[in-house]
Amino acid sequence: MYNILVCDDEWDIVNALKIYLNDPEYSVLAAYNGEEALEVLRREDVHLCLLDIMMPGLDGIRTLSKIREFSNVPVIFLTAKSEDTDKILGLNLGADDYVTKPFSPLEVTARVRSQLRRYLLLGGREREPETSVVGGIELDDRAKSVTCDGEPVSLTPIEYEILKLLITHPGQVFSPKEIYEQVWHDIPLGSDNTVAVHIRHLREKLEINPAEPRYLKVVWGQGYKMEDIR
Numbered sequence: 001m002y003n004i005l006v007c008d009d010e011w012d013i014v015n016a017l018k019i020y021l022n023d024p025e026y027s028v029l030a031a032y033n034g035e036e037a038l039e040v041l042r043r044e045d046v047h048l049c050l051l052d053i054m055m056p057g058l059d060g061i062r063t064l065s066k067i068r069e070f071s072n073v074p075v076i077f078l079t080a081k082s083e084d085t086d087k088i089l090g091l092n093l094g095a096d097d098y099v100t101k102p103f104s105p106l107e108v109t110a111r112v113r114s115q116l117r118r119y120l121l122l123g124g125r126e127r128e129p130e131t132s133v134v135g136g137i138e139l140d141d142r143a144k145s146v147t148c149d150g151e152p153v154s155l156t157p158i159e160y161e162i163l164k165l166l167i168t169h170p171g172q173v174f175s176p177k178e179i180y181e182q183v184w185h186d187i188p189l190g191s192d193n194t195v196a197v198h199i200r201h202l203r204e205k206l207e208i209n210p211a212e213p214r215y216l217k218v219v220w221g222q223g224y225k226m227e228d229i230r
Contacts, residue, residue: 007030013078033056034057088193114184139167180195202216
């Protein structure tokens with residue numbers, strides 16, 4: 001049973017999402033503002049959170065910022081079409097995906113399944129040790145851990161999967177669409193900005209000077225690569 005937290009100040013939307021996620025594998029928890037969402041996340045074992053951006057009081061952006069202080073649970077933003085700036089800010093703060101209102105049941109359930117699958121794989125069954133090292137960055141896929149110059153680095157599930165893709169193929173250039181397809185397992189519509197924000201977030205965590213990255217390089221007009229530093 002997977003616990004999914006739905007947080008929106010509109011009761012109709014919460015109830016609709018409960019119907020969309022009516023599945024024997026899901027238990028849907030409800031919150032109607034940011035403070036309630038934080039209380040549930042601290043009290044319950046939540047596997048995924050659907051979080052509205054525009055809420056009175058503690059909005060979705062500030063709620064996400066507080067969530068990331070103690071949890072890497074996948075967060076999918078519920079946004080309006082006019083909230084493009086907030087989408088980018090949310091991704092930069094550690095959101096994993098977003099769906100735009102009015103949303104379809106199929107889109108919501110597909111994105112929830114995709115994020116749950118990725119999140120659960122990070123804590124899945126034991127595997128043979130798989131360690132990738134580039135320069136001072138080391139990724140241990142068995143322990144699902146990352147260190148940079150010997151110091152542990154906390155990554156969201158999406159950030160981890162992007163880094164894993166790039167570090168296991170040092171020197172290879174991946175376009176934003178290729179990264180989106182392999183990490184999100186979804187059709188890469190509007191993928192450029194989404195991938196760019198996550199790359200920027202990775203640089204902030206891994207690079208001494210994110211403005212002049214040593215590891216995560218952009219190849220203009222083509223995509224991104226992990227510099228092959230041995």
